Amino acid sequence: MRGLVVMVILLVVGVSLIALALGGSSENSEKETEPEPGGDAMILKVDGRALQVEWEDNASVKALSKLARGTLEISAERYGGFEQVGEIGSSLPRSDKSMTSSPGDVFLYAGDKIVVFFGSNTYSYTKLGSIVGLGQDELKEILDKDGVVFTLSTE
Numbered sequence: 001m002r003g004l005v006v007m008v009i010l011l012v013v014g015v016s017l018i019a020l021a022l023g024g025s026s027e028n029s030e031k032e033t034e035p036e037p038g039g040d041a042m043i044l045k046v047d048g049r050a051l052q053v054e055w056e057d058n059a060s061v062k063a064l065s066k067l068a069r070g071t072l073e074i075s076a077e078r079y080g081g082f083e084q085v086g087e088i089g090s091s092l093p094r095s096d097k098s099m100t101s102s103p104g105d106v107f108l109y110a111g112d113k114i115v116v117f118f119g120s121n122t123y124s125y126t127k128l129g130s131i132v133g134l135g136q137d138e139l140k141e142i143l144d145k146d147g148v149v150f151t152l153s154t155e
Helices: 002-033 059-068 136-143
Strands: 042-046 049-051 053-055 072-079 083-087 097-100 105-109 113-117 122-131 148-154
Touching (some): 059 148, 072 113
Antiparallel strands (some): 042 148, 053 122, 072 083, 072 148, 083 113
């Protein structure tokens, strides 16, 4: 009798776990394909030129997007011959990892600076996104100069 009760309990627990796993995966699929309610697309302009960015899905981008709702203008400086760096004016959540940038990468540095690369560097950053549709030469032409202004806004 005791063995039968144990088997029934194990069967119920097993079926419950399977149902939970199947139900959880369909919810996750829906979350991945549906946009966030109230989510706005963030736009990056460099000196007034809108660039197409594939933004990451992380807490840093979400916080930056909230700041950009009122249009955020950032004066940037060329640094090291491979990037533009600008103070955001607020500290954002970060999950820094050592990584090597590629031209077009948009990173968060030290929690309060946005970095847009036209070259390559290895350091500890949080990835915000990547500029798409432009090659290294075009990025260098846009970014490798003094007095660049980033404008972030939402649609």
